[in-house]
Amino acid sequence: MSEFMGLIAGAYDAKKRGKGGFMPGGASLHNVMSGHGPDAASYEGARNAELQPALVGKGSCAFMFESCLMVGVTEWGLKMCKKVQEYYNEESWGGLKVHWKRPEGANTDGHLLK
Numbered sequence: 242m243s244e245f246m247g248l249i250a251g252a253y254d255a256k257k258r259g260k261g262g263f264m265p266g267g268a269s270l271h272n273v274m275s276g277h278g279p280d281a282a283s284y285e286g287a288r289n290a291e292l293q294p295a296l297v298g299k300g301s302c303a304f305m306f307e308s309c310l311m312v313g314v315t316e317w318g319l320k321m322c323k324k325v326q327e328y329y330n331e332e333s334w335g336g337l338k339v340h341w342k343r344p345e346g347a348n349t350d351g352h353l354l355k
Contacts, residue, residue: 245305
């Protein structure tokens with residue numbers, strides 16, 4: 242799945258503002274088989290938040306287009322517009338922490354438990 246998303250106003254709860262963040266007027270493109278989702282700061286914030294009802298998205302307006310096809314990017318968009326975040330992956334997920342432990346005595350075959 243490819244995903245093109247833009248933020249018109251407000252904030253996006255899965256990408257905090259700041260370095261690698263998502264601000265109004267910004268957009269992101271995650272093509273087929275590319276990593277995407279909440280950044281490390283958003284994940285940790287949600288993971289450590291008290292579990293209770295919360296109002297989210299108030300004052301925000303965003304859009305998303307999804308496709309099963311690869312979305313093309315022009316030469317201008319990739320190399321000349323000077324808007325590509327070169328270190329986006331590291332800024333978004335570089336600080337992601339592992340919070341699980343393999344079950345004691347579990348047999349493995351690569352990443353799969355048996």
